[in-house]
Amino acid sequence: MQNQKHMSDTRTIQTSHVLPPDTNHHGTLFGGKLMAYIDNVASIAATKLARAAVVTASTDSVDFLKPIRVGDAVTLEAFVTYTGKSSMEVFVRVTTEKLLTGEESVAAISFLTFVALTEDGKPSRVPQIIAETEEEKWLNQTAENRASHRKARKLHSQELAQFFSKKHL
Secondary structure: OOOEEEHHHHOEEEEEEOOHHHEOOOOEEOHHHHHHHHHHHHHHHHHHHHOOEEEEEEEOOOEEOOOOEOOOEEEEEEEEEEEOOOEEEEEEEEEEEOOOOOOEEEEEEEEEEEEEEOOOOOEOOOOEEEOOOHHHHHHHHOHHHHHHHHHHHHHHHHHHHHHHOOOOO
């Protein structure tokens, strides 16, 4: 295993045509369908870094910024932005393109955390990520702040789980 990899080595792009079965009664892409696309493309980027099995540890909020309509193309671009010992943060940018006009816009963004695993399911070390472009450097430099928010959110989720496991319902 290499000790370092460039962010560009993990870049993964997926484009899909939005068809009627993928949409809700408003003619826009189902949010759950987009979330599945996000997890899929992010897991590929994470695997490119780790070259090992990976699992989703968390998904930060998915911010839906613009509707993705039937007939549009939806493109997801994912790459690893930060690494810990066995975990990695993956950024996913979702763009929509009106195919008849070429108009493009950012439709959603998301950050996910993955953990690399050994064959016996234990956390596995991952290479350090190297940022090269200004965008990559900014995402890398701001990752620790996002990680601290994630840790606080996880603690809160654990408290909620403990509360709800006490049969308060």
